Amino acid sequence: MNIILIGAQGSGKGTQAQLLEEQLHLKPCASGELLRDAITHGTLLGQAAQPYYDRGDLVPDEIVVALILESLQDLGDAQGIILDGFPRTISQARSLDEALRKHGRHLDAVVYLEVPREQLMERLNGRYICKAHGHVWNIKTHPTRVPGICDYDGSALEQRSDDTLDKIAHRLDLFFSETIQLVTYYAAQGKLIRVDGTASIEDVNHAILDGLQPMRAPHSGQSTLQDERIAGK
Numbered sequence: 001m002n003i004i005l006i007g008a009q010g011s012g013k014g015t016q017a018q019l020l021e022e023q024l025h026l027k028p029c030a031s032g033e034l035l036r037d038a039i040t041h042g043t044l045l046g047q048a049a050q051p052y053y054d055r056g057d058l059v060p061d062e063i064v065v066a067l068i069l070e071s072l073q074d075l076g077d078a079q080g081i082i083l084d085g086f087p088r089t090i091s092q093a094r095s096l097d098e099a100l101r102k103h104g105r106h107l108d109a110v111v112y113l114e115v116p117r118e119q120l121m122e123r124l125n126g127r128y129i130c131k132a133h134g135h136v137w138n139i140k141t142h143p144t145r146v147p148g149i150c151d152y153d154g155s156a157l158e159q160r161s162d163d164t165l166d167k168i169a170h171r172l173d174l175f176f177s178e179t180i181q182l183v184t185y186y187a188a189q190g191k192l193i194r195v196d197g198t199a200s201i202e203d204v205n206h207a208i209l210d211g212l213q214p215m216r217a218p219h220s221g222q223s224t225l226q227d228e229r230i231a232g233k
């Protein structure tokens with residue numbers, strides 16, 4: 001089973017991805033990490049990506065798609081992959097679909113973790129990290145006992161430079177103007193599962209698993225039918 005999780009920064013996507021990896025035995029497939037690994041190991045794709053990466057330019061889609069295919073070919077014990085960070089645009093989604101089709105693979109489901117923009121702003125803007133160990137806190141959703149001081153080590157909290165209001169707003173704008181189009185794209189393929197991302201981590205997780213159930217059922221359902229037919233002969 002190959003799935004994509006779509007969600008803005010602050011939607012809880014990373015947490016849910018980790019849960020699903022364990023629950024469904026999926027191999028995490030984060031495009032940024034795939035790229036860094038390929039470059040570190042000096043693979044052919046890594047060498048192709050390196051100049052873009054060094055210049056800070058976007059690595060061409062074909063290279064990222066090829067890395068994803070490579071990871072699909074080397075699943076080990078995993079039952080499929082969970083994609084993160086790619087695709088972000090419709091044209092990337094199309095290249096990925098095409099490449100998967102050529103290799104006799106496909107995506108089974110696309111989960112959209114829906115959280116309103118205002119709430120994402122609030123979650124992200126409340127985020128503080130302790131200077132000593134990088135423990136993550138949130139003024140609103142996960143506060144420390146003493147304001148401004150880490151519960152674990154007593155060190156001072158600071159806001160990451162990436163977490164300032166305009167940087168957060170800019171990233172969310174990109175998500176809600178561009179990446180959000182993937183929702184329509186995959187809905188047209190009948191693969192989209194919309195999940196309310198404002199609920200608790202546990203409830204969101206259950207909603208995703210429930211949503212994925214029918215996508216997983218066709219295979220087992222068919223074989224049960226066949227088994228029954230054979231049994232009834």
Ligand SMILES: [Zn+2]
Binds near residue numbers: 133134135151152155
């Ligand atoms: Zn700390």
